[in-house]
Amino acid sequence: MTPPRQRLSNAGSRYAAARESLRDRARPHLGIDPRALGAFRIAVALVVLADLLVYRLPAVRTFYTDGGVLPRSTLAEAFPLLERASLFAISGSARVQTGLLAVAAIAAVCLLVGYRTRAATGLSFVLLASLYARNPYVLNGGNTILVAFLFLSLFIPLDARWSLGSDRRGDRDGGDGRGGGGGGVRNGADGGDSRDSADGRDGADERASGDRGEPADPRVCSIATAVTLLTFVSIYAANAVSKYRSDAWMSGGAVSRIFQLGEFTVGLGPLVSEYAAALTAVNWLWIALLSVSPLLVVATGRSRTTLVAAFVSAHLGMAATMRLAVFPFVMGAILLLFLPPGAWDRVEAVAPKRPESLRLADRSRPRRNDGGADAGTASSTPSRGRRVIGVGAAALLVGVFVALVWWQAAGVGLVDLPASESVGELSEVSWSFFAPNPPDASGWYVAAGTLESGDAIDLRDGEEPTYDRPPDAAETYPTTLWHQFGFRMKNAGESRYRPVASYLCERSDRELQSVTVFHVEQAVDASGAVGEPERERQIRVAC
Numbered sequence: 001m002t003p004p005r006q007r008l009s010n011a012g013s014r015y016a017a018a019r020e021s022l023r024d025r026a027r028p029h030l031g032i033d034p035r036a037l038g039a040f041r042i043a044v045a046l047v048v049l050a051d052l053l054v055y056r057l058p059a060v061r062t063f064y065t066d067g068g069v070l071p072r073s074t075l076a077e078a079f080p081l082l083e084r085a086s087l088f089a090i091s092g093s094a095r096v097q098t099g100l101l102a103v104a105a106i107a108a109v110c111l112l113v114g115y116r117t118r119a120a121t122g123l124s125f126v127l128l129a130s131l132y133a134r135n136p137y138v139l140n141g142g143n144t145i146l147v148a149f150l151f152l153s154l155f156i157p158l159d160a161r162w163s164l165g166s167d168r169r170g171d172r173d174g175g176d177g178r179g180g181g182g183g184g185v186r187n188g189a190d191g192g193d194s195r196d197s198a199d200g201r202d203g204a205d206e207r208a209s210g211d212r213g214e215p216a217d218p219r220v221c222s223i224a225t226a227v228t229l230l231t232f233v234s235i236y237a238a239n240a241v242s243k244y245r246s247d248a249w250m251s252g253g254a255v256s257r258i259f260q261l262g263e264f265t266v267g268l269g270p271l272v273s274e275y276a277a278a279l280t281a282v283n284w285l286w287i288a289l290l291s292v293s294p295l296l297v298v299a300t301g302r303s304r305t306t307l308v309a310a311f312v313s314a315h316l317g318m319a320a321t322m323r324l325a326v327f328p329f330v331m332g333a334i335l336l337l338f339l340p341p342g343a344w345d346r347v348e349a350v351a352p353k354r355p356e357s358l359r360l361a362d363r364s365r366p367r368r369n370d371g372g373a374d375a376g377t378a379s380s381t382p383s384r385g386r387r388v389i390g391v392g393a394a395a396l397l398v399g400v401f402v403a404l405v406w407w408q409a410a411g412v413g414l415v416d417l418p419a420s421e422s423v424g425e426l427s428e429v430s431w432s433f434f435a436p437n438p439p440d441a442s443g444w445y446v447a448a449g450t451l452e453s454g455d456a457i458d459l460r461d462g463e464e465p466t467y468d469r470p471p472d473a474a475e476t477y478p479t480t481l482w483h484q485f486g487f488r489m490k491n492a493g494e495s496r497y498r499p500v501a502s503y504l505c506e507r508s509d510r511e512l513q514s515v516t517v518f519h520v521e522q523a524v525d526a527s528g529a530v531g532e533p534e535r536e537r538q539i540r541v542a543c
Helices: 004-030 036-062 072-078 082-086 094-113 117-134 141-155 164-172 222-245 253-257 276-291 301-321 328-337 341-350 384-411 423-424 478-490 494-507
Strands: 441-451 456-459 512-525 528-542
Touching: 004 222, 036 094, 036 117, 036 141, 036 328, 036 341, 036 478, 072 494, 082 117, 117 141, 141 222, 141 328, 141 384, 164 441, 222 276, 222 328, 222 384, 253 276, 276 301, 301 328, 301 341, 301 528, 441 478, 441 494, 478 494, 494 512, 494 528
Parallel strands: none
Antiparallel strands: 441 456, 441 512, 512 528
């Protein structure tokens, strides 16, 4: 009779073998190349730095202090949960806000170079989420996607390549190329599989490929990588569903209408808006691309590379023509995770060669010893604590994935969200991408100041106020954050406009009796403006 302990051991071995077989099958679709992880880390860090230093820091007094357009008292009234959760709400002074931004920038630099990568990722996630919570009116879908994927990045080995972390591990492991990622139980949230090597490459070190003995697929594959890739694909898939349910998109005129929204079109946008036939073609091409987005995980090899290139090109086109802040670059950074090993092989083939001593990680995989275990691996049995942590992390990731998919399903009307005024006002911060229907009116603001003489001036240019559609509506917003703020605020109540008017009073270099803020809209369709502009007074405040 077989002893109980041996039966348990045999059962465990069969379970581990089945899991490895499943992982090997999933790896080409749900695995991520270590070089993709390194490139993604660098790209995301650069996006975070750009958001902090280009957009947020110059506007810190305007949007993040008590003397700006959204003091903490107004935030607490409008979004009490965000006010309590945000670290940036601990003070209303510009000095504290600038200090927190500096800490966030330092964390992003550490993430960029791969120094203490897990800690840098976590700190970046906490500070960026707190910053966005401090003023939710200066966001778009790109910001929320960035925060979501910073959280998911806590569970994958971002320092797998091109990082100071991989260099340290490479030295510690004797330079055998195993210093790449800290995957497996420590980073992979894979439910306790301890057979992952130290560089985050899962399962067997080498698989048979015909008679040629080709090296195994280097991709990291775990629950964390699967959730990360599937979450991103679900964004595109949900967007495709919402477009199928939209008359504007399915008639072919949505993109043309979007390019008539002058406040959004910048760069090449005004020029492109004149070519209606080309925009109609873009409308159908974008729907087609979204429709095949599941192929990002289904396809492999060159087919996947081609699809990634198509999506990246589309987002770069958006960046060149529309005012979308970091959104196109966030999407482009995440798309790097889908590039297969063959694409990175070609990148490395054309990249300048570095001396061996300066390489942060070797691409070669550690060989097995005669016993079948990874060379240098002390034990194939994880501790009970590591198993518990792995299972808990896996459960958390699955829960987050379900929550994100549910939220997107609610966004396309497949499930219901709780009725909430706050949710309604911030619905455009979702990942909807002008879906199901793009705005049907172009909007801008006129801030009219009344002088001591009784004359009225436009505070933007000092001229007499006019409510006609401006030649370039984008120029009526001084910065991208002002545009985001105005776009979110258009349906806000008078109490939320009061700090804005007071801010304009204080910032004016003229002696003013009062300031009146008007929101002006003009209907648009695919061919241009329709009818006359209509103005609505939002608030009048004595200075």
